[in-house]
Amino acid sequence: MKIEYYLPATVFTNQDLEKIFPKLPAAIVEEKIGIRERHISAQNETALDLAIEASKMVLEGFDKDRIDFILLCTQSPDYFLPSGSCILQDKLGLITGAGALDFNLGCSGYIYGLALAKGLLQSRIATNVLLVTAETYSKYVHPRDRANRAIFGDGAAATIIQLSDLEKIHGFELGTDGSGYGNLIVTNGALRQPYNETVKETLDENGNLYSPNHLYMNGQEIFNFTIEKVPGLIEKILKKNNFTIEEIDYFIFHQANKYMLEYLRKKIRIPSEKFHNNTLLSGNTVSSTIPIALKESMNLNIIKPGDKVLLAGFGVGYSWGATILEI
Secondary structure (H helix, E strand, C coil), rough: CEEEECCCCCCEEHHHHHCCCHHHHHHHHHHHCCCCCCCCCCCCCCCHHHHHHHHHHCCCCCCCHHCCCCCCCCCCCCCCCCCCCHHHHHCCCCCCCCCCECCCCCCCCHHHHHHHHHHHCCCCCEEEEEEEEECCCCCCCCCHHHHHHEEEEEEEEEEEEEEHHHHHHHEEEECCCCCCCCHHCCCCCCCCCCCCCCCEEEEECCCCCCCCCCCCCCCCHHHHHHHHHHHHHHHHHHCCCCCCCHHHHHHCCCCHHHHHHHHHHHHHHCCCCHHHCCCCCCCCCCCHHHHHHHHHHHCCCCCCCEEEEEEEEEEEEEEEEEEEEEE
């Protein structure tokens, strides 16, 4: 398994945030949510642009003619149609014999992508899968929504999963509860409710401005969902794969924010030295947080060959999933 990631050139720091929201000190943002800066896509830069850059990086030194399936996970597509994965095939110069599929998932997207890739490999539909996660949530956030501007960054990650990786990808535990869809949503802009230039804007009790045209997140409900579902998810994935928590060398959860991650770590009783909690320089990049964290940990030799790594994603949908990799 080979992983690379790409972050846009523009960096939006806590100092930049403080200039817009003087009552939100830069140091407090870093202390509370663990983010110092995040990368933001340019006005004319899309999720597909980021996907192309990440894919070029991961394909360097790899025979791209061997890629026979492309999976693209994004919730900020360039077009309603056609599929971005089809455009990605052309832009990367991949063979026309490759299958291509988009799927719309957020924070659990990388786990679902690995599950799809494993199924394609096991069934011999494919032998080398290019899994790409790419997101530009910043384009959905209201300029005066200080909470979401503090949290979300843009980015993309690309992973090559080969038939030979099959034994290293263990079983999956996946779940869905669509009753919570309204707690993390962009209400307007698609076909149910079109974009409305005259829509009324709302100022919440915390001073965040948003409208149905923009990203809305009920932070408290998302937190409640997470602490209710994730501990059970970890218990189930360990049981399904016949591992104990002590046998796992490292844990990488969706990097939502420092506070939520630390709460989960303590609740599940994971030793801090085995747990990844680092959103400092990229923020919450949605479906790309897990592969970015995985790549960073491998680069720093925190994760070594032979290690068992438990991955867990959870969030918008509601949707969640987990698996265990052997590196």
